[in-house]
Amino acid sequence: MALVCAGAAGIAEAQSVSTYGTPGLLEIPTAEMFEDGTLAFTAAGFRDTARGTMTFQMLPWALGSFSYAYIKGFDGAVGDRYDRSFDFHFRLREESKHSPSIVMGLRDFGGTGIYAAEYFVATKTFRDRFKLTGGIGWGRMAGRGAFSNPLGVFGERFDTRPSSNDGETGQLDFGNWFRGDAALFGGVSWQHNDRLTFLAEYSPDLYTAEGDNIGFDIHSPINFGVQYRFKNGTQLTTSYLYGTTLGLTFSYFIDPRKAVTPGGQGAAPPPLRPRSQVAAATADRTQGDIRDRLQRALDQEGLRLVYLSDSGNTVQVGVENNRYGLAAQVLGRTARVLVNEEPPQTEQFDIALMSRGVPLSAVRVNRDDLYELEHDPDNAWRSFARAEVSDTIPLVDGGILTDAFPHFSYRFGPYLNFSFFDPDDPLRYELGAALGLDYTLSPGFTLSTGLRLPILSTLDDSTRVSDSPLPHVRSDWAIYARESNLRIEHLTAEYLWRPGTNLYARTTLGYLETMFGGLSTELLWYPTDSRLALGVEANYVAQRDFDVLFGFQNYTVATGHASAYYDLPGEYHAQVDVGRYLAGDYGATFALDREFTNGFKVGAFFTLTNVSSEEFGEGSFDKGIRLEIPVSWLTGRPSRNKLAQTIRPVLRDGGARLSVRNRLYGVTREARAQNLSRGWGRFWR
Template sequence: MCCSFFKLSTLSLAVMHAMPAVANDLDFTPFTPTQSDFGGVGLMQMPTGRVAPEGEFSLGVTMNDDYHHYHSSLQLMPWLEATIRYTQVPDRKYNNNPNFAPEDRAYTDKGIDVKLRLLEESYWIPETSIGLRDLGGTGLFDGEYIAASKHIGPFDFTAGIGWGYIGNRANLKGDTSLGDDCGRDTSYKGKGGSFDYGRWFTGCMSVFGGVEYQTPWEPLILKLEYDGNNYQSDTLVVKDVKEMPQDSPFNLGAVYKFGNWGDIRASYERGNTWTVGFTLKTNFNTLAQNWVDTPTPAYNGAQGKSVEDIDWDRVATDLETIAGYGDTKVYADDESITVVGSQSKYRNRDFAHEKAAMILTNTGSKASTYHLVEQQAKQTTIQTDIDAAAYRKVANQEYVGASVTETTTRVNPESARGMLQADTSKPWSVSVNPSLQQSIGGSEDFYLFNVGVTAGASYWLTDNIEFGGGVYVNLYDNYDKFKYDVPPDGTDLKRVRTLVRQYISDNTVRVSNLQLTAFDKFGDSFYVQAYGGYLETMFAGVGGEVLYRPLNSNWAFGLDMNYVAQRDPNSEFGIFTEEVHFDPITGRYYRVQTGTPTGHFTTYYRPEWSWFDDLLIKASVGQYLAEDKGVTLDVSKQFDSGVIAGAYMAKTNLSAEEFGEGSFNKGFYISIPFDIFTVKPSASRAVIGWTPLSRDGGQMLGRKYSLYSMTDGRYPNSEFTNR
């Protein structure tokens, strides 16, 4: 009986394992949103109510016979997605004037999309978003939408309402057979690139929707979409370039994912058109550093040593190699130890404080307080005081969760106490850095760039006066294609930036900077600098800056004033003295800047709201290099990895016609910490910028030093203290 029962039980267990389990949500592969044809989370042509995880950054390409989309999306906030897109139209010329664009140059549309998540998904409520497509472009694909998405098992259902390009089917409102886009103004203001909010949520209106199916095979997602557009108002049809028939309103697609870093896409759209694409992606919040770092020394328990019994030169060396404090001066007596130096190793200052505190504690000094004074360009910015007795408890791990942060206090820098015991500072420095300048989507070529190397050197005449400079060596560029001239629209500004070809392509080696700079500080919160010389590649002159930045404050105010003249690209040290010049390449006259005041009053603000975290907003008001006056708004977001992504726009008193193509100055940039890609910690950064067009309006002077950047450690939530 016993044995029979055992056999029966074994058989029952085997049958149970062979039977499929009852389906539930946990059995399905987790659903991950993917990019649409236009960039940004979506189906194919249509968006969804979904957004990506905060910090996700993607680069993608989507192509068919009609359009080539190059797009980049960034999930700036949990509720805000931003997309930049360039679209080439192979069957349409950029411009019919061969002096403005080569004959084989395809028309290029530049667009900016935003999506705002209104509601997060819950048991009953779908994830709901509102969005605007091509809000800053020329209106080629402009449209607006409200979309909602609900996840059920392996399916993700979407339903939405679209206006403009997204709603041209007009199955909800309007009649496209009338040929007037349902009353929507489809022209664009000025020279393109402006925000034409007057037509948002107007014109044809259509319902759209679809479903995404996460197959049991994890890499594969299938999509079915009901298109809200009928393609009869597309530029190729309106311009009589070609027909874009739609044999079916349903689009079919498939996405194959390569883990978390990318995917490839294929779709059959309009019942007659194949579309293919790929996306590469990463997440700026979750990028991790794997360092091979110098370990923190073990606590040796030494105590009671007098100043004379300590090897301070060894201490200074350890502070540099282990804790990252370079150009160090160490002052000490039996009451305190003061370390004055620059921190070039750790973006997260807690690491530096921990290592420095352990090094100083292991000296066995009688000091009760350690003062760590940070410098930037030899100017003191922030002081961190460490309670020696409290830190010894941390070093000895006398309680659970012991941390150096419990022993530190941030204060304004004070004069060093005690005698100078060691000095590793030097009056000179040298550097070599790669350099990349680029412009995307211009009339001459889709991508213009130059790559080179900048070698710099400086010498400190005193602790407050520096003489330094840099030489740029151009390794490769294609700016010989940049033949900007007075364009067909008649723009005639002074050529303050559009002479870039002469400065770069015509000069392999050029002095990019050569100046004398003096720094000073008044009280606890005022920082100043004055400078003169060759301030940047294109301009020379004199100027100064003052910054008011209280300790631990999330706001600051700055003012820079300069008088500059344009450097002659045909002379290493010459300055333009005549305003009007003749260009033998284009055969036309142009104007340059022979001397003008320029400067801005800038407000810096870091919101401390939970839904706007790690944001920096800069607003600058003043006069620009082309003598136009206006405001520049610069907004940047810092992610958990330390990557900073930002965008800026300058709106001046120039009309769109006076400014030229693009209507106003704008651009984007990403600042990437070096140590994300290296095995050693580093506080250095690389900045990659994208400029849609090189134009002369809204252009600021490039200055060697920014007092706000130099004093970034004065804000407690900056990258220098919590990254």
């Protein structure tokens, strides 16, 4: 994440951001939204309080945020406090010429309740520069000037507000939303120019939740601030809060659609040679010559030729992608090479996307279409409409090239791991060197290992001892960090194959991940043109020794899931996994991701099992936020590598799932019609 914040291009125009990291003035919210898809990172600090927030505009009318706060001297005897919270902000009405925008919001709806509040707020813009905001709030926002709840007309239960979670996190306090006293809040902003904005607000917050030692006095409900917006959209706000203290808020915005380095930095695709030149060049070539030239040309494009067959006027090829983030770009580059190297009598190209010699899907491209559409301004959608996507090409005897297997590949480079929200040290890290080796003996059958050597680490400094009553399948992570040095992250024999049309299968044996090893099997049904995929996985595993080398502990478990995957309209993807987890508990994991065309992904998940919140412990149930950032988004150069980070409020044993490499849905999805259509704009690049 630090790499993103350091290098990503900001958004030129963004709304003002409050100390809570959501659209607002200084402390109060406004009824505004960020641009759809925006990621906002906010750091805010004032006397004895610091907040860090990540906010994602997941829909044009809804955003969510995760915050982590440090409160010094919380409630006297309790001492310093680290607090986690989730917020939601829903637009009920969009601003029009004569009426304001209206938003309903929930603050800290699943945390300890320190910041718990609900509100309705309206904002109206006058002459583009002056904005007026007013609203009503409950919970923490019902401090100064509080009055009886107007919702009491709907029943007496709205008159009083129960306590929030008793300091426990992870539980949704439906029972106290919009209950108890209410108070009004409001404010104004005036944009002096494109860089400078002046802010003033009335905040009813009395900071009573922090106790008597908040570090400053509340003398006035009026807050003032000045905001400066840099050219890249970054905002810096200085404020004078509650008549006694100074504050500082910094916000950085990322638009996932806009890469840090716009425009491709890689080599341009080969131009299509005229038919006459192709005819002259290929007139005397043998099949062996054509194959050798194809291999060399594809290798220059970062593609590996695995399969080649010629039948009449159609040539069938299978390629493996070593370079590009989008499969459509693989197809486009391959098609250009085929046009330039195959004789003119070859009219059709069947191009199979393959993984370790296993075909995923095939696309038929006509030679005439390539010539006709190369310079057409609408060539992206027109070429996709003419292409034919099918399950695979028939693998006839002799199609797999004799020199394609066995095949060896390796990866070497640094790695960086983070651990978040340990109360003793909220951010821990590990930096080291990683080596990966893959040896594919025959199509689908691969021996693989991954080694890691930590160099700099604070993970092994943790002295926390798990108090989980469940089997310690994840909560002993600190012991693994302390007792391991050179680690065998995985050491597996894996076999992928196609048992039938629209079916994919995987069997993996060995040390599957850092903490478990054993046998994993999987079957996936995924029609080429379907939004829906269904899978089932079964595993029998044993817990590995803490040194992450060759030994096992005594704990064994059978685990597995039935999974449903669905591509929702737009950029959204849903997944549900139902089954048995590593601690022997049963339940389901629900995930929703927004995946942009360039592969940038932001998502959230939660898991509910038959483990009670008391047994689970801190956090009540497993949940988190995940980011995937393509390296090409940062560098502008084609790459299949991604930076992935999962942000969990706490890692416990309930709802813990086995981590297996090359799960079939991830392997096959890029080659399905839905994904190809979204990325087809790269076909010609």
